[in-house]
Every structure is written in C-alpha cells, then in structure tokens.
Amino acid sequence: MLNVENLSFRTNQRTLLTQLSFEARAGELLAIVGPNGAGKSTLLKLCAGEQKPTAGTIALHATPLSAYSSKQLAQCRGMLHQQNTLAFPVRVHELVLMGRYPHYGAHPSPADYSIAAAALETVGMQSFNNRIVSTLSGGEQQRVQLARVLAQVWTIPNGLLLLDEPTTGLDLLHQHQLLDVARQMAQRGFAVVAVLHDLNMAAQYADQILMLRAGRLEAYGTPNDVLTASLVERVFGLPVKRLENPCHHCPLIVPVPTFSPAFTQ
Ligand SMILES: Nc1ncnc2c1ncn2[C@@H]1O[C@H](COP(=O)(O)OP(=O)(O)OP(=O)(O)O)[C@@H](O)[C@H]1O
Numbered sequence: 583m584l585n586v587e588n589l590s591f592r593t594n595q596r597t598l599l600t601q602l603s604f605e606a607r608a609g610e611l612l613a614i615v616g617p618n619g620a621g622k623s624t625l626l627k628l629c630a631g632e633q634k635p636t637a638g639t640i641a642l643h644a645t646p647l648s649a650y651s652s653k654q655l656a657q658c659r660g661m662l663h664q665q666n667t668l669a670f671p672v673r674v675h676e677l678v679l680m681g682r683y684p685h686y687g688a689h690p691s692p693a694d695y696s697i698a699a700a701a702l703e704t705v706g707m708q709s710f711n712n713r714i715v716s717t718l719s720g721g722e723q724q725r726v727q728l729a730r731v732l733a734q735v736w737t738i739p740n741g742l743l744l745l746d747e748p749t750t751g752l753d754l755l756h757q758h759q760l761l762d763v764a765r766q767m768a769q770r771g772f773a774v775v776a777v778l779h780d781l782n783m784a785a786q787y788a789d790q791i792l793m794l795r796a797g798r799l800e801a802y803g804t805p806n807d808v809l810t811a812s813l814v815e816r817v818f819g820l821p822v823k824r825l826e827n828p829c830h831h832c833p834l835i836v837p838v839p840t841f842s843p844a845f846t847q
Pocket residue numbers: 593594596598616617618619620621622623624625
C-alpha cells in the first residue's frame with residue numbers, strides 16, 4: 583500500500599533521513615521506533631505528503647504522493663500529529679466533524695454527523711460531546727483528536743492511518759484501547775503506521791517494526807526479529823534483557839540501567 587524507496591530528506595543543511603526503504607502493507611500495523619531525534623516524526627510527515635523527499639520515492643496505492651492533490655490525499659490518509667494546537671475555542675463534536683471536511687461540499691450530510699458520533703464513541707468520549715476542547719485534560723484531548731482522524735478515514739476501505747506518538751499522555755487503559763483501535767483499523771484493510779516509544783507496546787501490537795537511529799534504518803522486520811537485546815542496547819544505549827512476554831507471543835524488553843551514582847544523585 584505505502585511503498586518507500588531509497589528515501590532521503592535534507593533540510594537546513596542537515597540530512598535527517600538517509601536511504602530508507604520499506605513498505606506499510608494493508609492489514610498490518612507498522613511501528614516506527616528509535617531514540618529521540620532519530621527522524622521518526624520527520625519520516626511520518628514525509629509519508630503523509632506534508633513534506634517532500636530530497637531523494638527517493640513514496641507511493642501510496644502505487645501512485646507517487648506527489649501526484650495526489652491535497653484533497654485527494656485527505657480522502658485516503660489520516661494523520662494524528664504529535665501536537666495539535668487549536669487557535670480558537672471549538673467544541674468536541676465540532677472538532678470531530680472537521681475530520682469529515684475533505685468529504686463534503688458546502689455542508690455536512692446526516693451521514694457525516696453519524697460518522698463523527700461513531701468515531702467519538704469509538705474513543706469513549708461521547709459524553710464530552712459539548713465541551714470546549716481546550717478545557718479537556720491532555721489525554722482526553724488526544725482521544726478527541728484521534729476521533730477526528732478516525733472520522734476522516736471512517737468510510738475508506740483501505741486507507742493509510744499515520745499516528746505520531748498516539749499514546750502520549752494516555753493512561754494505561756487508554757494506551758491499550760488506542761492501539762486496539764489501530765489494530766481494528768488494520769483488520770479493516772488499512773495500513774497503520776505508528777511512531778511508538780514503548781518497545782513493549784510495539785512488540786505486542788505491531789506486525790512489523792522499523793527501527794531508526796540518526797535517520798538510518800537499523801532494523802526492519804517482525805518484533806521477534808527486530809527486538810533483540812543487542813540491537814536495542816546498541817541503538818538506545820541502555821542495557822536490556824529480552825524475555826518472552828508470558829501473556830502474548832512476543833518479546834518483552836526489560837531495561838537494566840547501570841547509571842553511575844554521580845548521575846543518579
Ligand atoms: N527543520 C529542521 N531543521 C533542522 N533540523 C531539524 C528540523 N526538523 C527536525 N530537525 C532535527 O531532525 C532530527 C529528527 O527530528 P524528528 O522530530 O523527526 O525526531 P523524532 O525521532 O521524532 O524524535 P522524538 O522521539 O524526540 O520525537 C532532530 O535532531 C531534529 O532536531
């Protein structure tokens with residue numbers, strides 16, 4: 583579905599991404615992991631078509647992203663950004679309905695209202711319908727923003743869903759609920775690409791993991807193949823042990839930090 587070939591990106595005299603090739607397939611969740619500054623958000627913005635590659639190609643449904651108009655892209659891919667700032671007061675139901683904007687003409691149809699309500703219900707925020715978004719907690723706002731993106735892609739049979747650190751600010755239950763929704767979207771035929779910091783969440787929910795460091799691809803494959811103790815230690819600079827998750831058939835990464843006393847004081 584999303585095919586990335588020899589992608590490089592350079593800006594402000596800095597090379598942020600170097601010769602990346604990978605595929606995000608329909609029906610699968612691809613997790614992008616890596617240390618701070620590795621280039622994960624930059625890569626997601628390029629996959630969304632928000633920035634243009636310096637070299638290489640990104641194709642969605644075998645068509646280069648550069649051949650899509652903004653409206654066409656908005657009709658087949660949704661992106662949840664790391665930060666969503668609102669310049670004006672808006673109610674929850676209004677914000678979620680904005681997700682339908684690429685699909686309607688002058689006015690939303692009854693179907694658009696129903697989809698927005700269903701998306702809000704999916705994230706468990708329907709009782710907050712009439713609240714001003716800026717008065718919600720950080721985690722509540724994150725769930726409403728997800729509902730907006732879900733509303734955008736709701737009726738697409740095989741779209742692309744891009745999630746940049748979607749679990750940030752969410753409690754344990756809602757982190758898992760969010761990734762469960764992401765998996766459900768994959769089961770509906772979507773390619774889902776999520777930037778995740780929690781390697782164990784990536785191990786549990788992702789079909790494939792792409793590990794970046796300093797803009798380069800360090801590993802790409804199944805959680806079982808990518809999340810080796812030696813690779814995680816090398817890329818993140820932290821000693822870890824790899825165990826088997828006793829509840830799910832996937833690795834469990836346990837950090838074993840050895841910080842010096844001077845650092846921990
Ligand atoms: N416009 C820019 N000009 C120069 N450097 C930039 C620009 N945008 C991003 N960078 C740098 O590119 C690198 C990758 O940034 P990016 O936000 O993609 O990292 P990330 O892996 O998402 O990090 P984090 O986990 O901290 O969110 C960082 O070192 C960042 O400072």
